[in-house]
Amino acid sequence: MHKPAKFAAALVALSAVAGLTSVDANALPRCRAAVEGVATATGILGTGSEKARIAARQHWKATVRHLYGPRYANFWTARDKQWDCKKGAILLAKCVVVARPCRY
Structure with missing residues (x-):
């Protein structure tokens, strides 16, 4: 696996663990x-x-x-x-x- 691919895989895994997805960002209210x-x-x-x-x-x-x-x-x-x-x-x-x- 190339370094950019490893980085992307690590970022996806980290965001899954932290619960950070684009859906969650859209669920936040804009006041x-x-x-x-x-x-x-x-x-x-x-x-x-x-x-x-x-x-x-x-x-x-x-x-x-x-x-x-x-x-x-x-x-x-x-x-x-x-x-x-x-x-x-x-x-x-x-x-x-x-x-x-x-x-x-």
Whole structure:
């Protein structure tokens, strides 16, 4: 076996042992800067908060789609999610979500 062939064989064996393959590299997420989604909603017995959470998530997705494209607009693959939901005046609830959009 020639030296380049031995080197290539050793590199393949080493990457197999270490678990380093091109498939694994593609499985790592590519994340962008954090994006904020904000919404308010009204309702009683917690329905306002739930509506505001859903609307904030939709606002986040729309903002991400506009900034980074549709591949990043999946909220479930986002990282570092932070929620802040508060009841405001009598029936008004406001939710803010901040998360880093990621794609795989």
